[in-house]
Amino acid sequence: MSVEGKEPDPRFTLANERTFLTWLSTxxxxxxxxxxxxxxPRDVFVPWVRTSLAVVLVLLSALAAVLSYPRWRNVQRALRHEQPLPPLALAPxxxxxxAAVAVLALILILLAG
Structure with a gap:
């Protein structure tokens, strides 16, 4: 990222960096x-459901990792130009x-018990 615009308050830059690192932790x-x-184990949940849940979780993981840096860059740019912060469009x-993975896993746990 090129260094253009006004240097923001270091607290905002560091908060943006912590948010970036939190996305990576997530x-x-x-x-x-x-x-x-x-x-x-194969006897826990129906195999295709278990695989589907695993795939959804790993896809969400990849999406969070891939989008964390562009998000950091866009927020940093907005801070430097004293503009409103961009919305987090992927939050929903x-x-x-x-939530869907958790509810489905809960249903499967209850049905297995």
Whole structure:
């Protein structure tokens, strides 16, 4: 990123950096959840459902990792030019995606018990 615009307050830059790192941590957690779901024994859940849940979690992980840097860059640019921060357009996708996986896993746990 080129250094154009006014230098923002360091607290805002550091907060933006922490948010970027949090997106990466979230990506790692989603990836670990997907791998854990895929590694479950065959008798836990229906195999295609287990695989589907794992794939959704890993896809959300990849999406979070890929989009974290452009998000950081766009926020930093807005801070430097004293513009409104860009909206987080993917928040509903992540929120609903993780919620759907959790609800489906809960239903499968209850049915297996």
């Amino acid at each position: 990506s790692l957690a989603l990836s670990a959840g997907g791998v854990a779901m895929a590694a479950l 996708l992540f929120g609903y995606g993780v």
